[in-house]
Amino acid sequence: MKKKQYTFKGGYRFRRIEGCPRDMLTTQDIPNEVLIPLKQGFGMGVVSLVKEGDIVVAGQIIGRDDSNVSSPVHASVSGVVKEIKLSNYLGHETQIVRISTRKDKADDCKKVKGFTSDWAKLKNEEIESILYLAGVTSLDKSGIPTKFKSSIITPKDVRSIIVPAIGFDVYNLSQELLLGEKRVLDYIEGLRILHAFMPQANIYLALSKTDMQINEKLSEAVSQYGFINIISLEPKYPQGYDEMLVATVLGEKFPFGYYAANLGVIVLNAQTILSVYEAVVKGKPLIERTIAICGPGFNDTPHLKVRIGTPIADILKSYLRTDVSSRIVLENTLVGDKLTDLSLPVTKATSKIIALPENNKREFFSFLRLGVKRDAYSNTFASSVFPFCDKTLDTNIHGELRPCISCNYCE
Numbered sequence: 001m002k003k004k005q006y007t008f009k010g011g012y013r014f015r016r017i018e019g020c021p022r023d024m025l026t027t028q029d030i031p032n033e034v035l036i037p038l039k040q041g042f043g044m045g046v047v048s049l050v051k052e053g054d055i056v057v058a059g060q061i062i063g064r065d066d067s068n069v070s071s072p073v074h075a076s077v078s079g080v081v082k083e084i085k086l087s088n089y090l091g092h093e094t095q096i097v098r099i100s101t102r103k104d105k106a107d108d109c110k111k112v113k114g115f116t117s118d119w120a121k122l123k124n125e126e127i128e129s130i131l132y133l134a135g136v137t138s139l140d141k142s143g144i145p146t147k148f149k150s151s152i153i154t155p156k157d158v159r160s161i162i163v164p165a166i167g168f169d170v171y172n173l174s175q176e177l178l179l180g181e182k183r184v185l186d187y188i189e190g191l192r193i194l195h196a197f198m199p200q201a202n203i204y205l206a207l208s209k210t211d212m213q214i215n216e217k218l219s220e221a222v223s224q225y226g227f228i229n230i231i232s233l234e235p236k237y238p239q240g241y242d243e244m245l246v247a248t249v250l251g252e253k254f255p256f257g258y259y260a261a262n263l264g265v266i267v268l269n270a271q272t273i274l275s276v277y278e279a280v281v282k283g284k285p286l287i288e289r290t291i292a293i294c295g296p297g298f299n300d301t302p303h304l305k306v307r308i309g310t311p312i313a314d315i316l317k318s319y320l321r322t323d324v325s326s327r328i329v330l331e332n333t334l335v336g337d338k339l340t341d342l343s344l345p346v347t348k349a350t351s352k353i354i355a356l357p358e359n360n361k362r363e364f365f366s367f368l369r370l371g372v373k374r375d376a377y378s379n380t381f382a383s384s385v386f387p388f389c390d391k392t393l394d395t396n397i398h399g400e401l402r403p404c405i406s407c408n409y410c411e
Helices: 124-133 183-197 212-222 242-250 270-282 312-319
Strands: 025-027 033-037 061-064 079-089 092-101 160-165 202-208 228-233 265-267 288-294 303-307 326-330 337-339 352-357
Touching: 033 079, 061 092, 124 183, 124 270, 160 242, 160 270, 183 202, 183 212, 183 270, 202 212, 202 242, 212 228, 228 242, 242 265, 312 352
Parallel strands: 025 303, 160 202, 160 265, 202 228, 288 352
Antiparallel strands: 033 092, 079 092, 288 303, 326 337, 326 352
């Protein structure tokens, strides 16, 4: 079903920023050891099911706690548990399991029990169990509701599922890459699987109105499914936040302090939908992520397929520029976490690693500079009349101090 375009007042669109991830997917080498936090994605930390010295197989559940809102955690590689200790991960205390990799077992992976390509014959509870045991239910801000305590609501409470692919941020994962080749069919099947055990929920694909290729491809693919609606949105910041998606897609207010799930809405990204498909149809547990390498602090910016638990330092040594000092930021250039400990691992929630060159120098008469390669909300720099020039980013403040971009969220 095709719907009209929606938008909101204000906001800002980022155009031609240096360091955008390329439409190329590379597989990162499996590291010598992985660090698996027992609290990843949505939910609380889980209880370790392994001890030091245990031999584990990739895909094996090493942490689980059905009594709390959580999802199982898996070993992402085959190897030996070397250590389990309480550590700080981005301000949260959690147990981390360190596993030494057996490279001769790199291709081994334990499948999820019950998976089948003929999933339409499965009972709802069986689909929910597969997703939970695969760890997929921990993805995104509210998780995926199941009969287990994987979210703060149940499948019957869900009335809307929003799947954004807008490209609203400074840097974005390439939807063309995620949904390339035959992956569109897998994506649609993932949506159908979700609808199978949440049949009352309407699904809204929130797409960028400027990405005609994806719009046309998905419009054709979903035309036979009345429960899937396509919404065209302006790719401007902060359109991709749950607060704005609920307001623009559903036309509803988003109370302060709420999760989208409190309103009966779950917001899932395209990679999550593909993980749903892989778990139910292929029996693949959540042991790897596709992440984007972004920012002018890198000498190359591909997309990487990475095992969960890979130390971020292992990734940086292959791509980080050595001629500049860069600040490493996770997920979001504007509000993401600054990473000071590079030994921390990739987790289920990791999708972007950003490197911004450090620049703390004051510029003499900065207000007189033309700013051909600088971005400004007020359009006072020359970049506003040279749209064909790529704009660069660093950690300094260029132009006016303006904390508000009039996104209309506060009104």
